Amino acid sequence: xxxxxxxxxxxTRPDPLDPPLELAEWRDREPxxxxxxxxxHIGWLVTSYELARAMLSDPRFSARSEFKRxxxxxxxxxxxxxxxxxxxxLVDMDPPEHTRIRQRLAGSFTAxxxxxxxxxxxxxxxxxxxxMARLGQPADLVASFALPVPSLVICELLGVPYxxxxxxxxxxxxxxxxxxxxxxxxxAMDRLYALIEELTYGKAGxxxxxxxxxxxxxxxDAEEITGIGVLLLTAGHESTSNSLALSIYTLxxxxxxxxxxxxxxxxxxxxxxxxxxxLTVFHFGVPRTPLxxxxxxxxxxRAGESITVALPSANRDPAWMTDRPDRxxxxxxxxxxxxxxxxxxxxxxxxxxxxxxxVALPALFxxxxxxxxxxxxxxxxxCADMSVYGLHRLPVKW
Numbered sequence: 554x555x556x557x558x559x560x561x562x563x564x565t566r567p568d569p570l571d572p573p574l575e576l577a578e579w580r581d582r583e584p585x586x587x588x589x590x591x592x593x594h595i596g597w598l599v600t601s602y603e604l605a606r607a608m609l610s611d612p613r614f615s616a617r618s619e620f621k622r623x624x625x626x627x628x629x630x631x632x633x634x635x636x637x638x639x640x641x642x643l644v645d646m647d648p649p650e651h652t653r654i655r656q657r658l659a660g661s662f663t664a665x666x667x668x669x670x671x672x673x674x675x676x677x678x679x680x681x682x683x684x685m686a687r688l689g690q691p692a693d694l695v696a697s698f699a700l701p702v703p704s705l706v707i708c709e710l711l712g713v714p715y716x717x718x719x720x721x722x723x724x725x726x727x728x729x730x731x732x733x734x735x736x737x738x739x740x741a742m743d744r745l746y747a748l749i750e751e752l753t754y755g756k757a758g759x760x761x762x763x764x765x766x767x768x769x770x771x772x773x774d775a776e777e778i779t780g781i782g783v784l785l786l787t788a789g790h791e792s793t794s795n796s797l798a799l800s801i802y803t804l805x806x807x808x809x810x811x812x813x814x815x816x817x818x819x820x821x822x823x824x825x826x827x828x829x830x831x832l833t834v835f836h837f838g839v840p841r842t843p844l845x846x847x848x849x850x851x852x853x854x855r856a857g858e859s860i861t862v863a864l865p866s867a868n869r870d871p872a873w874m875t876d877r878p879d880r881x882x883x884x885x886x887x888x889x890x891x892x893x894x895x896x897x898x899x900x901x902x903x904x905x906x907x908x909x910x911x912v913a914l915p916a917l918f919x920x921x922x923x924x925x926x927x928x929x930x931x932x933x934x935x936c937a938d939m940s941v942y943g944l945h946r947l948p949v950k951w
Contacts, residue, residue: 558587559587559588559589559595560575560588560589561588561589561590561591561624561625562588562598562624562625562837562838562861562863563575563576564625564937566937569930569933569935570799570803570806570831570832571879572833572836572863572865572866572869576600576863576865576866577600577866577869579598579600579866580600580601580866580870584599584600584601584603584604584850585597585598585599585600585601585604585849585850585851585852586598586600588624588861590622590623590624590859591622591623591624591625591626591627592622594622594858594859595858596622596858596859596860596861597852597854597858597859597860597861598624598860598861598863599838599850599860599861599862599863599867600863600866600867600870601866601867601870601872602867602868602870602872602873602874602891603870603872603873604849604850605862605863605864605867605891605895606867606891606895607849607850608841608849608860608862609839609841609862609891609894609895609896609898609899610895610896610897611849611896612647612648613843613844613845613847614841614842614843614844614847614860615647615841615842615843615844616644616645616646616647616651616839616840616841616898617637617638617645617646617647617842618633618634618635618636618637618638618642618645618646619635619636619637620840620842620857620859621634621635621645621840621842621859622634622840622859623837623840624837624838624840624861625731625837626731627731627940628732628733628734628735628738629727629728629730629731629733629734629735629737629738630738631735631738632735632738632739632742633645633738633742638650639742639780640774640776640777640779640780641654641773641776641777641778641779641780641781641782641783641784642780642784643655643658643781643784643901644784644788644898648897651897651898652897654773654777654781655897655901657767657770657772657773658763658781658785658901659901661710661763661766662901662902662903662904662905663904664904666904667904667905667907667908668908670706670710670905670908671908671912673706673709674702674706674908674909674912674913675912675916677701677702677705677706678702678912678913678916678917679916681697681698681701681702682698682916682917682920682921684697685697685698685920685921686920686921690927690949690950690951691927691948691949691950692948692949692950693946693947693948693949694798694801694947694948694949695794695798695944695945695946695947696946698797698801698913698917699794699795699797699798699801699944699947700722700790700794700798701718702793702794702797702909702913703789703790703793703794703797703909704718704722704790704794706789706905706909707785707786707789707790707905708786709762710762710763710785710789710905711762711763711764711782711785711786711789712761712762712763712764712765713749713752713762713764713782713786714752717748717752720744720748721745721748721786721787721790722790723741724741724742724744724745724787725741725745725786725787725790725791726791726939727741728741728742728745728787729787729791729939729940729941730938730939730940731938731939731940732938742783745783745786745787746779746780746783749764749779749782749783749786750775750779752764752782753765753768753775753778753779753782754768754775763785764778764781764782767781785901785902788902789902789905791941792834792835792900792902792906792941793902793905793906793909793910794943795834795936795939795941795942795943795944796828796829796832796834796906796910796943797909797910797913797914798943798944798947799832799834799942799943799944800828800832800910800914801914801917801924801947802926802933802944802947803828803831803832803881804914804918805924805925805926805949806926806930807881810824810881810882810883811918813883813884814883814914814915815915815918815919815922818915820883820884821911821914821915822911823883823884823885823886823887824883824914825907825910825911825914826886826887826888826890826907827881827882827883827885827887828881828910829887829890829892829893829906829907829910830868830869830874830887830890830892831868831869831881831887832892832942833864833865833868833890833891833892833942834892834941834942834943835864835865835892835894835940835941835942836864836865836941836942837861837863837940838861838862838863838864838865839861839862839864839894839898840859840860840861840862841860841861841862842857842858842859842860843855843856843857843858843860844856864891864892864894867891868890868891868892873889874887893906921949921951922951923951924949924950924951925949925950925951926947926948926949927948927949927950928948933946933947934946
C-alpha cells in the first residue's frame with residue numbers, strides 16, 4: 554500500500570449540515586479502508602452502515618481507553634487515552650466492568666422513567682421560553698435555550714445544584730474541545746472531579762437524585778460514583794445542547810419540514826429520529842480496537858490497530874436509507890440509525906435526548922412561530938473545533 558492510499562479523517566464540510574464529501578466517496582468504493590491517525594499510526598476507517606453496525610456489536614472490538622486514538626488532532630485526550638479508564642467512565646471500559654457499572658444506571662434512563670420526567674421537562678422548557686420572550690430579541694438561542702434545557706434536566710436527574718452550571722459547563726467545553734492543550738484538559742477534569750466529590754460527599758450533601766441513590770445503594774465505590782457523576786453531567790448536557798441547537802437551525806432552514814410537525818404533532822417522534830440521523834453530532838465517529846487478529850469486511854485487522862467508525866457516513870448510507878439519505882424527510886422511519894452508537898455501548902441517555910428534543914422543538918416554534926436566524930449563515934459559529942458538532946451561538950429573531 555502506498556502513502557497515497559492512506560488519508561486522514563476528512564474534516565472539511567461542503568455545507569454545515571452535511572458530512573465531508575470524502576466519507577461518501579470512500580463508503581461507495583471501500584467502506585473499510587486504511588486511515589492515517591494524527592500520531593502517524595495507520596489504522597482503519599469504517600464508513601458503511603452494515604459494517605458499522607456489525608463492528609459496534611462485535612465483542613472482539615474493544616472500547617477500552619488503553620487502545621484509543623483520536624481520529625483528528627485533539628491534545629486534550631492525551632491524559633486519558635493510552636491508559637486505563639478513569640473510575641466510573643464506562644464508555645472507556647469493556648465487560649465485565651462496563652456491565653457491572655451500566656447495570657446500576659440503566660434503570661434511571663428507561664423510556665418509562667423519561668415519560669415520568671416529561672412534565673418537569675415541559676415546565677423547564679416553558680419557563681425558559683417565557684424568559685426569552687420577556688428579555689426580547691435578538692437572542693442567542695444556545696445561551697438562552699439549547700444549553701440550559703439539558704443542563705437543568707441533567708442537574709435535576711443527578712441531584713446537582715443548577716447554580717454550579719457555570720463551573721461544569723466551562724470545564725466540559727474544555728474537555729470536548731479539539732484545541733484544548735493536554736494540561737488544560739487534565740486540569741478541567743480535576744476540577745470536575747473535585748466539584749462532584751464535594752457535592753456528593755461534602756458537608757452540604759446532594760439533593761435527591763441518581764448520585765444520592767448510588768451512594769445509598771453501596772455497590773459502587775466513591776471514586777466510581779464521582780466518575781459517573783462527571784461523565785453523566787458533561788455528556789448529559791454537551792451532546793444534547795448541540796443536538797438541540799443544530800436541530801433548531803435545521804428546522805429554520807427547512808420550513809417545509811417544520812410545517813409538517815407543527816401541523817401534525819404525530820410526526821414529532823419521526824422528526825426527532827430523522828434529525829438525529831441526519832445531523833449525527835458525534836461527527837468524528839467512535840473508536841474501536843480489535844483485541845485479536847480479526848477477519849472483518851474482507852480484510853485482516855490486526856490486534857491493536859485503531860479503528861474509527863464514521864457514524865455520520867453510516868447514517869447516510871444509501872444501502873440502508875434507500876430513499877435520498879442526504880435529504881431531511883420527516884415522513885420516513887429513521888429508527889435504527891447509529892447516532893447513539895450500537896451494541897452494549899449504545900448511549901445510555903438516548904431516551905432522555907429524545908424526550909428533551911420532542912418537548913423542546915415543538916414548544917419553541919409554537920411560542921415563536923416567526924423564529925429566524927438573525928445573522929447571515931456564513932457568520933454562524935458551528936462547532937467544527939469540538940468533538941461534538943453543533944453551534945457555539947445561534948442568534949435569532951422573531
